[in-house]
Amino acid sequence: MNNTININNLDKTYFIGDIKIPALRNINLSIESGEFVAIMGYSGSGKSTLMNIIGCLDKPDKGNYLLDGSDTTNMKKNEYAKIRNEKIGFVFQGFNLLPKANAVENVELPLLYNRSGITSENIRKKSVAALERVGLGDRLDHTPVQLSGGQQQRVAIARALVNSPAILLADEPTGNLDSKTTIDVFQLFQELNEQGLTIILVTHERDFARYSKRIVELRDGRIMKDKLVTDRRYAKSDLLLLDKNNEENDL
Template sequence: MAAGNATSVIAARSLVKTYVVGDYQVKALRGVNLDVPSGEFLAVTGPSGSGKSTFMHIVGCLDRPTSGQYFLDGQDVSRMSKNELAAVRNKKIGFVFQGFNLLSRTSALDNVELPLLYGGSTLKTSERHKLAKDMLAAVGLGDRFSHHPNQLSGGQQQRVAIARALVNNPSILLADEPTGNLDSRTSIDVMGLFQRLNIERGITVVLITHEHDIAEYGTRIVSFRDGVVVTDRPVTSRRTAADELANLPDTAEAV
């Protein structure tokens, strides 16, 4: 296996994705090369139609490239079958979505346990409960595991979603516009959680966002345009959510 960089969690090599719509071919990705070392907090930005969503789908193993290679943890996943990709998603990727995508009328605990049910897991019920509870505690919801999504605020719901994404101890946390449905204070709060998990647990975070100020919580920003990477720069003046929260006027707790 000719993996790119030994320490790269994500290594994309000339990724091309072409959609056929009627008689037209739409080139969503036109040769993307990107390496993401372990422990990085990468922000991916770009206008709609730039290819960042397609890139995210391939990185998240929800889709396969038309050509090119994608190594995840040194493993070439670009030619895997649907079932193999499902197993990779289960073990190596944690998704966080804009709309949280929690199961309604289902407790936070059950929501977090969901990934543990798939991928041939042989955990006992008590072991699953413990893992899920630990993860909920890690995102600051240690006392709310029996609450249903409709009993939780937006920020809390996103925390449950983050706990769910992390419960299987994935290689990367893939967040697609995670603050899109949250107010600015809660957004900072959630970004603080990402930063803390990134530093404390060394989790590689890939954050897809079109908001430049949100992108600045990362360590590196990659911009897409017309299916290729146009800028790739480290963040010079990184925002730190914890500091910002401390400096905010102590209004009513929105979380």
């Protein structure tokens, strides 16, 4: 079993007062290492719940979930924290950077909570390397307010990557970005995926889902479709096209 993610017969139910809200019903999902999967669905479809469970922020009620070979079903809170620290990199819609810390301090954060005894020097080295990888090597000491939205999201991606996680979980990562920066971010994702990183993208826009390789569609807590992308978009060519259009408009 060399799947990165293995989910079997997973159920999750919420209670609001006495009302039972089944968020996920009988989910079976396997994701292999190196995949680029988009989880799609309207709001209320259960995609956020699924993402929280995959990201070890939440626990399933029934069924089991194996991440990178370890069964997370009966783990304690601290073990969850360890998994989040070592195996998962989060990228959020709202970037979720510490507003008063600069770029490199933000990227360092997961390493500070790492329990492998990494030295402060190595923490700094790794963080700078991660920022260079997302193209922000020259913005190390900029705080979030001094960065554009796209740059902030790159810092968040660098933070997600700094601990070499098994998967990168991106929850509507371009929701707060304009179309040009959106494509920029997807280009970075496609690049990272080509380098072997497993990426799970949660989105409700089919256009963006087409940047991935496989789309899993949720509706009312169930997986409705699970198909490979046939009309895949490539961010690099989209960017070229965009530049060309802009030039024509300028003329």
